[in-house]
Every structure is written in C-alpha cells, then in structure tokens.
Amino acid sequence: MDFDDLVAALEPPPNRVTKTDGPREHHLFEGAVMVAYAIHLLRTENAMTVRIHPDGEHGKQFDFSGWLGKRGFRKVSSLGSTSYGGAYGNALGQSIVVNPKSGVGDVVAETPSGLISAECKGGIINTRHPGHVSRLYKGLCETVGMLMATPAAGRQVACVPLTNRTMRLAERLAPRCALAGIEIALVGSRGEVIDVRPTS
Numbered sequence: 204m205d206f207d208d209l210v211a212a213l214e215p216p217p218n219r220v221t222k223t224d225g226p227r228e229h230h231l232f233e234g235a236v237m238v239a240y241a242i243h244l245l246r247t248e249n250a251m252t253v254r255i256h257p258d259g260e261h262g263k264q265f266d267f268s269g270w271l272g273k274r275g276f277r278k279v280s281s282l283g284s285t286s287y288g289g290a291y292g293n294a295l296g297q298s299i300v301v302n303p304k305s306g307v308g309d310v311v312a313e314t315p316s317g318l319i320s321a322e323c324k325g326g327i328i329n330t331r332h333p334g335h336v337s338r339l340y341k342g343l344c345e346t347v348g349m350l351m352a353t354p355a356a357g358r359q360v361a362c363v364p365l366t367n368r369t370m371r372l373a374e375r376l377a378p379r380c381a382l383a384g385i386e387i388a389l390v391g392s393r394g395e396v397i398d399v400r401p402t403s
Contacts, residue, residue, distance in 0.1 A: 209239055209393065211230040215227070222332035225329060231392060232325040233309075234262070236325050236364060237257060238271065239394040243390075244312045244319060245312075248316070249314055250312040250313065251297055253298075253300070253311070254302055254310070257301065262285055266287075268287045271291045272291075277291060277292060277293070282302050289301060317357040322350055322362065324343070326364050328365070336368060340368065347361045360386045361386070381401045387399040
C-alpha cells in the first residue's frame with residue numbers, strides 16, 4: 204500500500220518546536236490507522252466486509268468519507284447520525300462499514316479463516332517529545348490491555364503507528380502477547396502494515 208494522505212502535517216505548539224523531526228508534526232490519527240488496517244484486511248485476508256467503529260473525536264480528526272471515496276469506495280447507505288457513518292462499497296464487491304459505535308472492536312472483519320478484531324491507537328510519528336513518545340508506548344500497551352480484557356471470539360490484534368520506538372516495544376511484547384493469543388500490527392505513514400511476530 205502506498206497512501207500519501209493518511210498523515211496530517213500540523214504546526215507544532217511552541218513547547219514542541221525543537222522536538223520534531225522536520226518543521227511539522229506528522230499526526231497519524233486513530234481514524235487513519237483504522238482505515239489503513241481495514242484496507243489491509245480486505246487485501247490480505249480475503250475479507251469482503253470490514254467494519255470500523257470510530258467515535259466522534261475520530262470523525263473530527265479524519266475525513267472517513269473523503270478518504271474512502273478516493274479509494275473507490277462509494278457510500279451506498281447511511282448509518283447513525285454522523286455524516287460519515289454508513290456502508291461504502293467498491294467495484295470489487297468489497298465494503299467498509301463505518302459505524303460510530305463504542306464498546307466494540309475498532310476494526311472488525313469476518314474472514315474465511317475466522318473473525319479478526321483490532322484495537323487501534325494513533326499518535327505523532329516524528330516526535331522526540333518525551334510526553335508524546337510515552338503516549339505511543341502507552342497506546343500499544345493500552346490496546347494490548349483492552350484485548351486481554353475482552354473475550355476472544357477470534358484473532359485479536361493490537362494496531363498502532365509504526366515508529367522505531369514502537370517497533371522495539373512490539374518486538375519485546377510479541378512473545379508474551381502470543382501466549383495470550385494477541386497479535387501486534389504496526390501501521391506506517393503510507394499505510395503499510397507490519398505484523399510483529401515473536402522471534403524463534
């Protein structure tokens with residue numbers, strides 16, 4: 204995958220100007236992580252329908268309808284009270300259902316091999332600011348914790364932005380997560396997805 208519009212490049216506040224690699228902060232918002240992982244499941248797991256469940260804040264940060272439209276997904280029905288909620292279909296018969304609903308997995312897909320449910324987090328991917336680096340770490344730990352607290356109905360995946368630091372943490376967590384039946388996936392700035400497996 205090679206998407207050039209997942210990242211929002213924003214001016215850093217004064218206290219973070221010197222903590223960014225480059226003049227702008229690169230925000231990979233949670234909504235962007237969700238759609239990138241949804242597309243990944245359609246392409247790699249033979250899923251025909253993927254459901255994503257953003258909240259209101261995700262809808263303010265990320266243009267679900269516009270982004271999906273650029274990828275050939277046309278809105279075919281509405282769902283809920285938001286402008287972006289609904290089912291989007293493409294010419295291949297695949298669909299992404301955007302359902303603003305809490306309490307369910309962020310990205311859920313029924314595949315030929317079973318159910319896949321992912322919890323997602325976003326973050327600033329080019330920051331050296333200690334607080335925001337810590338948020339990336341905590342985001343991965345939170346997704347793993349949420350999955351551990353949820354009864355497993357299939358494959359469970361913790362999905363967060365790809366950075367050097369999250370990769371190192373994911374590699375450390377992967378063996379223990381595997382024992383709990385939890386997988387880790389890292390989403391890059393252009394939508395690439397890296398599955399972090401335990402090393403033998």
